[in-house]
Amino acid sequence: MLDNVKSQPGEDPIIVEGIFPASPADVFAAWTDPDIVKQWFGPVPGSLHAAEIDLRVGGAWRFVKSQDSNGAFGFEGVYLAIEPPTGLSFTWRQFKTLPDGTHETSADSQVDLTFDAKDTGTFLRVVHSNIESEAMRKGFAGGWGKGFENLSHLAWQSR
Amino acid sequence: METLDTTFAALSDATRRAILARLMQGEASLSDLAAPFDMTQTAVSKHVRVLTNAGLVDVEKRGRTRHCRLNAVRMKEATDWLMDYQTFWTQQLGNLAQHFEGKNRHA
Secondary structure, rough: OOOOOOOOOOOEEEEEEEEEEEHHHHHHHHHHOOOHHHHHHHOOOOOOEEEOOOOOOOOOEEEEEEOOEEEEEEEEEEEEEEOOOOOOEEEEEEEOOOOOOOOOOOOOOEEEEEEEEEEOOEEEEEEEEEEOOOHHHOHHHHHOOHHHHHHHHHHHHOO | OOOOHHHHHHOOOHHHHHHHHHHHHHEHHHHHHHHOOOOOOHHHHHHHHHHHOOOOEEEEEEEOOOEEEEEEHHHHHHHHHHHHHHHHHHHHHHHHHHHHHHHHHHH
């Protein structure tokens, strides 16, 4: 079923594709209905803290990955184009809200989704472009490898 | 107060990442940290200060020795921000596939 990664690590745009056993309308809804988003989006399915969606061009979206005494972390942006059930475009950035209310964000990038009916399912293409920061695009995984994974693991464990 | 810019700047240097990787294994004195690098303890000390300013490392002075320790909470905050989007989207589409496959099974 999955997955067809079209781009090389560190390339911009990043293109990831997959075929899903549902209609384009259902796959479109999986990205635009906050209750459905919460069921699958995140580090593991069902782990997302909150999803807020104002589904209109210029409307804001925010997926909160975690929220605790250290603040809130996640992704947010604004819808650029809404064409159910074939297309959805939005700006994308990472955000962090500190306990004192300070809101920090990464630079804006853009995500374009296209949903095409294929046989009895849907072919989905995710194009993530204008990822300016090398840190955001590649992480440090490229240069750091296993050490980074371990570090990340350790950081999670000690929560 | 530490900002993400400070954190990213701290992580952008290979020597500092190597220091963090060493501290992953546990606490180390400044001289222990300096040992694997072809640089003076003063130079390593400067790197450690950058990591301390970013909140990634805590330094405690005991007697004449300074002991360095990883701040795991701060490290997690940083790793929350650092990701490979290729891996990220592949993982998300995997989640989505799982979601629909689960639904079809229950239907």
